[in-house]
Structure formats: structure tokens, C-alpha cells
Amino acid sequence: xxxxxxxxxxxxxxxxxxxxxxxxxxxxxxxxxxxxxxxxxxxxxxxxxxxxxxxxxxxxxxxxxxxxxxxxxxxxxxxxxxxxxxxxxxxxxxxxxxxxxxxxxxxxxxxxxx
Amino acid sequence: xxxxxxxxxxxxxxxxxxxxxxxxxxxxxxxxxxxxxxxxxxxxxxxxxxxxxxxxxxxxxxxxxxxxxxxxxxxxxxxxxxxxxxxxxxxxxxxxxxxxxxxxxxxx
Numbered sequence: 001x002x003x004x005x006x007x008x009x010x011x012x013x014x015x016x017x018x019x020x021x022x023x024x025x026x027x028x029x030x031x032x033x034x035x036x037x038x039x040x041x042x043x044x045x046x047x048x049x050x051x052x053x054x055x056x057x058x059x060x061x062x063x064x065x066x067x068x069x070x071x072x073x074x075x076x077x078x079x080x081x082x083x084x085x086x087x088x089x090x091x092x093x094x095x096x097x098x099x100x101x102x103x104x105x106x107x108x109x110x111x112x113x114x
Numbered sequence: 115x116x117x118x119x120x121x122x123x124x125x126x127x128x129x130x131x132x133x134x135x136x137x138x139x140x141x142x143x144x145x146x147x148x149x150x151x152x153x154x155x156x157x158x159x160x161x162x163x164x165x166x167x168x169x170x171x172x173x174x175x176x177x178x179x180x181x182x183x184x185x186x187x188x189x190x191x192x193x194x195x196x197x198x199x200x201x202x203x204x205x206x207x208x209x210x211x212x213x214x215x216x217x218x219x220x221x222x
Contacts, residue, residue, distance in 0.1 A: 042202060042212040058209055090156065098206050102147050102159025
């Protein structure tokens with residue numbers, strides 16, 4: 001099994017550009033979420049989804065959009081990139097939001113906005 | 115809103131020594147999680163603690179939960195170099211919130 005697959009692994013954007021970070025899982029997990037990791041701040045929740053067609057905002061949603069058209073995919077869109085969005089982004093999934101065995105995380109996307 | 119605080123944020127240990135990482139949380143949490151992250155890698159789930167008094171152990175790591183004190187601990191016994199990593203605790207209250215992480219370095 002592939003688990004949670006994130007693409008790309010690295011990306012450099014210019015300020016104002018838009019892009020989509022891809023996340024796909026093959027475990028039939030209903031719950032998926034996006035976190036960003038910044039030094040000294042742990043992981044902060046951006047958006048999450050409890051199933052296809054259902055999304056909600058997390059702790060730091062501004063500047064990001066999501067949609068969930070299928071169970072497998074949960075892309076994160078940056079509308080107009082800003083240097084403050086330079087971070088490592090992780091996608092996570094689980095059967096349920098409480099994650100009985102914890103979340104399964106992807107390998108991350110390291111984004112730099114210049 | 116659930117807030118999770120860990121201490122210490124940095125920990126340098128000698129091999130063979132014992133130490134404890136503390137995780138405090140601000141409000142009710144349905145359960146408490148511990149994750150490990152190696153440098154440049156993703157997060158791996160270590161433990162999920164479901165109720166007051168829960169204790170889980172794997173190898174040299176033991177996690178416990180005191181819901182009345184809103185405190186979880188991760189105890190390291192006889193540390194070895196392979197345990198060097200960043201350890202995160204997280205709680206759940208409507209969504210999963212993480213602490214800042216404890217960067218553990220085990221030196222020979």
C-alpha cells in the first residue's frame with residue numbers, strides 16, 4: 001500500500017502565484033486534513049474533511065482553499081502565495097477524526113515563496 | 115480552543131540515562147497522542163491514550179495520561195542514539211492540535 005502520497009515534494013513559488021498541493025490516500029480513510037509545520041510551532045491545522053463533499057476550516061485557513069470530490073483525494077490550493085506561507089505542508093488521513101491509532105501522514109511538501 | 119504545551123522543547127541526553135517529556139493541555143481532550151518525527155521525515159504515530167490512567171509502552175518509551183491534571187508524559191528509559199528525533203504530543207477536541215515538539219538528542 002502507498003498510504004498517503006503528497007506531490008510535489010519541493011516547490012518554489014513567486015509571491016502572487018497560485019498552486020495546488022496534491023494529497024491522495026489509498027486506505028479508504030474518510031478523514032483527511034492539512035497541516036503546516038513551522039519551526040518552534042509544531043503542526044497547525046489548515047483545513048480538514050470528514051468525507052467526500054465535506055470540508056471545514058482549521059486553525060490557520062486564510063489563504064488556502066480545499067475541496068473533496070472523492071474519498072481518495074484532498075488537494076490544497078494556495079490562491080496567491082505569500083512569503084508567510086513558506087512552510088512544510090503535511091497531509092494526514094484516518095478512518096475517523098479522532099484517529100483510533102493516530103493519523104497517517106504523508107511525506108510532506110516543502111514550499112518556499114520568494 | 116485546545117492548546118497543547120510541551121516541555122522541554124530541546125533535550126540533550128546521554129545514552130543510558132532516563133528522562134521525561136511533559137505535555138500539558140488546556141481543556142478537555144478526547145484522547146492524547148504521541149508522534150515521532152525524524153529529521154526531514156514525516157510523523158509516525160507512537161501511542162494513543164484513551165482514558166485517565168492509561169499507560170502504554172513500546173521498547174524504551176512509556177506514555178501515560180492523567181486527565182484530571184491534563185497532563186501526559188513520555189518517559190524514556192536508558193536512552194539510545196536511535197531515539198534521537200522530535201517528539202510531538204497532540205490532543206483532540208473537535209480537531210487534533212499539536213504541541214511545539216521536543217527535539218531529543220541522545221549522545222554517546
